[in-house]
Amino acid sequence: AQSVTQLDSQVPVFEEAPVELRCNYSSSVSVYLFWYVQYPNQGLQLLLKYLSGSTLVKGINGFEAEFNKSQTSFHLRKPSVHISDTAEYFCAVRALRGTASKLTFGTGTRLQVTL
Amino acid sequence: DTEVTQTPKHLVMGMTNKKSLKCEQHMGHRAMYWYKQKAKKPPELMFVYSYEKLSINESVPSRFSPECPNSSLLNLHLHALQPEDSALYLCASSQDELATEAFFGQGTRLTVV
Numbered sequence: 001a002q003s004v005t006q007l008d009s010q011v012p013v014f015e016e017a018p019v020e021l022r023c024n025y026s027s028s029v030s031v032y033l034f035w036y037v038q039y040p041n042q043g044l045q046l047l048l049k050y051l052s053g054s055t056l057v058k059g060i061n062g063f064e065a066e067f068n069k070s071q072t073s074f075h076l077r078k079p080s081v082h083i084s085d086t087a088e089y090f091c092a093v094r095a096l097r098g099t100a101s102k103l104t105f106g107t108g109t110r111l112q113v114t115l
Numbered sequence: 116d117t118e119v120t121q122t123p124k125h126l127v128m129g130m131t132n133k134k135s136l137k138c139e140q141h142m143g144h145r146a147m148y149w150y151k152q153k154a155k156k157p158p159e160l161m162f163v164y165s166y167e168k169l170s171i172n173e174s175v176p177s178r179f180s181p182e183c184p185n186s187s188l189l190n191l192h193l194h195a196l197q198p199e200d201s202a203l204y205l206c207a208s209s210q211d212e213l214a215t216e217a218f219f220g221q222g223t224r225l226t227v228v
Contacts, residue, residue, distance in 0.1 A: 032215055043121075043205055044158070044219040051215055090157055100209035100217045101148045101171065105157030 002027040002093045006106035013113055015083055021076040021109045023091030031093040033074040034103070035065055038088045047089075050074060061085070086113045119220035121206050127226045128196065136191040136223045138206030146170075146212045147189040149181060150205040152222070158205055164189060165212045196227045 003026045013019045025031065032051050036044040048059025055067040065076045074091060091106040119140045128134045138147065146165045150158035163171035164183040178200075180192040189206060203224050207217040 034216065036219075041203075041222075041224060043119075043221040044207075046216060046218075049216060092157075099163070099212040100146060100214045101160055101163045101207070101212065103158075103160075103217070108155070108157055 002031060002095065002104040004091050004093055004104050004106035006089075006091055006109050008109050009107065010110045010112065013081055013111065015113055015115055016080050018079050019077065019081050019085075019111065021089050021091075021111065023074045023076065023106060025072050025074065025091070025093045027072075027093060027095065030096045032096060033065075033067060034092040034094075035059065035063070035074070035076050036090045036092060037061075038090065038108075040087070044090065047076070081111070081113050083113050083115070085111060087111060119206055119208055119218050121204075121220035121223050123223060124221065125224045125226075127228060128193065129228055130196060130198070132196075133192070133194045135193065136204055136206075136225070138189040138191075138208075138220055139187055140208045140218070141187055142208065142218070143186075144208035144210055144214075144218075145186060146209045146214070146217075147183065148207040148209075148217065149189070149191050150207065150219075152203040152205055154202075162191075163212065170212065193225075196225075198227050201225055201227045 005024045034049045035047040050067045092103045149161040152158040162181045167183045182190040203222045205222045206220040209217040
């Protein structure tokens, strides 16, 4: 079984400042890692994913994440945020040999960007 | 077309009503899913259909009844719901069950009164 911990339930940040959203996971097997964004009253949109290869993954909207196997982390970063980045961000994992539906989600981090 | 389309976007229903949620994709995906998401919580898997057959039912109450009439369409029939069933219902699809990622729809916001 897998588990995902998003330590910060809310992250307030000023526009144009950098941000890091933290994600740690636990698993006894190899996993795929994902970050999803959810805007108010919307579905989930995939920001980026780590499947294999380079541990630095670039996604949409200027986000990137780094997979750290030794620390079992997959933190999401953006060097300069915009008001439009205000949303809920979910980190998720699934086992390599699991199914696409068997995503284990973290509890989410609310990113609030203000002027 | 890389979208999963859900209708309606919003639905208010009484506890004695019967209603249906609809989900459609034209990406040729053969696995489709229903998730339930309560406020400020992550999505929870309800059902998985694989090649139009029910593959996973996560012990969902029988007042929720899924249906997959063809490979592009997934329905969720609702009957005798409770107020605590109010939530955002998300549909997702993937190439097949073993695909690396699933694509999510925009959801249906359901309110049971």
